[in-house]
Amino acid sequence: xxxxxxxxxxxxxxxxxxxxxxxxxxxxxxxxxxxxxxxxxxxxxxxxxxxxxxxxxxxxxxxxxxxxxxxxxxxxxxxxxxxxxxxxxxxxxxxxxxxxxxxxxxxxxxxxxxxxxxxxxxxxxxxxxxxxxxxxxxxxxxxxxxxxxxxxxxxxxxxxxxxxxxxxxxxxxxxxxxxxxxxxxxxxxxxxxxxxxxxxxxxxxxxxxxxxxxxxxxxxxxxxxxxxxxxxxxxxxxxxxxxxxxxxxxxxxxxxxxxxxxxxxxxxxxxxxxxxxxxxxxxxxxxxxxxxxxxxxxxxxxxxxxxxxxxxxxxxxxxxxxxxxxxxxxxxxxxxxxxxxxxxxxxxxxxxxxxxxxxxxxxxxxxxxxxxxxxxxxxxxxxxx
Amino acid sequence: xxxxxxxxxxxxxxxxxxxxxxxxxxxxxxxxxxxxxxxxxxxxxxxxxxxxxxxxxxxxxxxxxxxxxxxxxxxxxxxxx
Numbered sequence: 001x002x003x004x005x006x007x008x009x010x011x012x013x014x015x016x017x018x019x020x021x022x023x024x025x026x027x028x029x030x031x032x033x034x035x036x037x038x039x040x041x042x043x044x045x046x047x048x049x050x051x052x053x054x055x056x057x058x059x060x061x062x063x064x065x066x067x068x069x070x071x072x073x074x075x076x077x078x079x080x081x082x083x084x085x086x087x088x089x090x091x092x093x094x095x096x097x098x099x100x101x102x103x104x105x106x107x108x109x110x111x112x113x114x115x116x117x118x119x120x121x122x123x124x125x126x127x128x129x130x131x132x133x134x135x136x137x138x139x140x141x142x143x144x145x146x147x148x149x150x151x152x153x154x155x156x157x158x159x160x161x162x163x164x165x166x167x168x169x170x171x172x173x174x175x176x177x178x179x180x181x182x183x184x185x186x187x188x189x190x191x192x193x194x195x196x197x198x199x200x201x202x203x204x205x206x207x208x209x210x211x212x213x214x215x216x217x218x219x220x221x222x223x224x225x226x227x228x229x230x231x232x233x234x235x236x237x238x239x240x241x242x243x244x245x246x247x248x249x250x251x252x253x254x255x256x257x258x259x260x261x262x263x264x265x266x267x268x269x270x271x272x273x274x275x276x277x278x279x280x281x282x283x284x285x286x287x288x289x290x291x292x293x294x295x296x297x298x299x300x301x302x303x304x305x306x307x308x309x310x311x312x313x314x315x316x317x318x319x320x321x322x323x324x325x326x327x328x329x330x331x332x333x334x335x336x337x338x339x340x341x342x343x344x345x346x347x348x349x350x351x352x353x354x355x356x357x358x359x360x361x362x363x364x365x366x367x368x369x370x371x372x373x374x375x376x377x378x379x380x381x382x383x384x385x
Numbered sequence: 386x387x388x389x390x391x392x393x394x395x396x397x398x399x400x401x402x403x404x405x406x407x408x409x410x411x412x413x414x415x416x417x418x419x420x421x422x423x424x425x426x427x428x429x430x431x432x433x434x435x436x437x438x439x440x441x442x443x444x445x446x447x448x449x450x451x452x453x454x455x456x457x458x459x460x461x462x463x464x465x466x
Contacts, residue, residue, distance in 0.1 A: 207445070210436060259403065259405050259406070292404060311425060
């Protein structure tokens with residue numbers, strides 16, 4: 001018997017609004033099935049289940065907002081006897097309407113910083129210059145959550161656009177990047193990579209194929225980064241509770257910029273093991289779902305390294321900010337033809353500035369350099385990717 | 386197909402690939418990448434959709450010929466004509 005709880009879809013998530021159940025009591029579920037859809041600051045996220053079994057009971061009502069960890073449903077494990085005498089566990093009351101604000105006692109308010117408040121709420125309050133002693137909390141035990149700070153913020157918030165609230169997404173980005181810059185001692189390495197061979201190969205390959213069979217330079221970047229991350233240690237994994245946990249698979253976060261502002265980096269699972277065509281298909285799928293706001297919870301949480309590409313019409317390079325709890329991010333600048341010395345002669349070659357930002361708690365410059373050089377080497381033999 | 390039908394088809398596929406762009410906001414000379422902020426993935430998805438809908442396989446070398454709505458309509462008319 002397992003309790004299906006509201007998952008944390010990122011360090012900056014306080015709660016989520018349940019907008020769809022895809023299962024009903026009696027349904028059989030398998031690990032990895034999408035069972036519900038939750039609305040977060042990063043749009044609607046499909047929530048997967050992580051055990052096999054049968055849905056015994058649905059506890060959480062649609063439309064309710066539930067904090068991370070709140071029980072949403074009960075799952076009877078495979079082979080477990082039916083729970084005949086269903087325990088009369090009361091369903092949690094959804095926070096459809098915020099509870100009446102509980103004024104903080106003056107004695108508490110006098111002590112600065114002594115409020116129960118979520119990290120995201122504190123970050124938002126600091127950013128907006130809001131005194132938390134003036135904010136009423138609606139979270140557990142009257143803790144101040146992000147929505148409370150936003151309500152207290154001066155100025156009205158713009159309405160949601162196409163299912164994505166870009167203001168809310170900006171808040172989430174701000175919280176994650178502030179945490180990154182607070183906690184992660186970044187170091188940076190830059191390398192110019194000659195992409196002429198890769199570009200020639202790609203053009204020849206795509207010329208024979210209809211549009212649906214073509215691949216992009218960005219696909220080569222993802223595959224090369226994934227292979228290099230699988231080979232050079234200290235780049236691929238997550239840093240959790242003071243310990244770096246290296247990952248066996250490379251779940252490559254692919255940064256997708258949204259028109260109107262906003263950025264999301266869902267993970268392309270096991271990218272190092274996929275052939276190029278499948279990497280491309282997975283990228284198409286991720287970008288499409290990122291734009292329409294239908295990503296999976298695991299794609300939001302299981303990334304082990306991120307790639308940010310500035311595209312075909314951007315600028316030369318970027319020093320990116322690591323997405324916690326990951327420990328490295330690779331930024332590819334816009335490829336341009338530049339004069340480059342090849343075998344003693346100056347030739348016009350298509351090149352890109354590639355910048356690594358990595359976590360000094362886990363690796364140092366020598367290892368980072370090895371990683372970047374490996375990406376370079378792999379891109380010189382695109383036919384082997 | 387008439388030029389108007391091609392224009393409608395192109396705009397429908399464009400706004401399908403980029404659902405946050407409204408067809409009425411697209412000017413005839415707006416550049417897909419510089420003005421409408423399509424990235425290379427969006428452009429490829431648009432070319433793929435046009436292939437499926439109109440049967441016109443646009444090679445990479447011709448991408449600059451569909452970089453605005455007006456150019457694309459002229460190019461598609463030429464290819465279909």
